[in-house]
Amino acid sequence: MARPLSTEAREKILSTAGEILLDTGVSGFTVDEVVRRSGVAKTTIYRHFDTSAQLIVHALDSIVAPFPTPNTGSLRGDLGAYCEITSQITCDARLRLLMLELLAAAAQNPELAKTKRAMFAERMGPVRTIIQLAMARGEISADVDADFATELAEAPFLAHLMIHGLDAPTEAQLDKMIEFVVAGLTGMGSDAAPAPAH
Template sequence: MAGRPRDPDLEQRLLATAWSLLTSNGYDALTLTQVAAQAGAHRTDVYRRWRSKVRLVADVLDTYLPPVPDPDTGTLHGDLRAFAQDLAGAWNEPWNDGLVGFLADLRGDGEAGRTFRALVSRRSQPLVDAIARAVRRGEIAEVPELPFVGNLLEGPLMHRRMFGGGPLTPEELDVVTWSVHRLLTGTSVKP
């Protein structure tokens, strides 16, 4: 005999509660017991769906992180700047405070890792599209190693967040964007 079917409303309530707790208190303070209590559910309701905090948070991020916009500014530099600006906004969100702990926990959980990598891939699509447009416009001759380009744009933002500095200033974000643009195009002329 099969068990009771899952209640999709309860699952959504648990995810919403976890998102609220994550954004207000951070990853490190989040517990599955706390999610259950605040959602008006039993601990077993949470543990039946997510065996660990890292799996719950991977699903929460997959559900609640908004998509990255894909503005077509007409230039590679403009598209890179728009993508970097959106990343900067995401890295400045308070829930990122516990991201180091989440990433450390993620390494030990293949299922949560797959969920998170799929999320990262979807959120990187605007960069993929910007590069494809730049190739079609003739701004760059070939498609570069896309994950590396994303790392070049996001790396300074992540570093600043994880090591306690403030957000990048607009001028610093321009330097990052210009540097990636220069690497991709080989030109030293600012757009």
């Protein structure tokens, strides 16, 4: 006798929400605006999503896509390849903005925190594999914690986002970052001076 929540409505809501998020960022996001643009009733939106934050979460979730993991045979090669793979995402000013806003919002909202974690996991999974491969190859000391190393590997790219905001790094800067990361990771753990990068 009942009637299920229509997927049609849900999708219209999510795509409109995503659109708005890209247009105006989280700060400009408004349930009323979703209503206006999508023609879906506010009641319906709140029936599908308890909270406007949850709607944002789901809209963001549908934006995230998994990345393939490169395997070039060297840490440096893999990191360079991965940079190129993700560059479409990491250089889009709108996505950079969303990421920054998400970071701030996640610090106050547990649901968004979960989404943030998922996004990082998606993005950092391949990096972790890259690290583990490098450890298997001996490029990185086995003493190093893989998860922590993954964070370190991402650090320069994330820091650039924080410091320079919407302006993506240049090719040259990316190269330097990779050089730094490779030097840093290969130089860690072994008390002896950094092993020659082979």
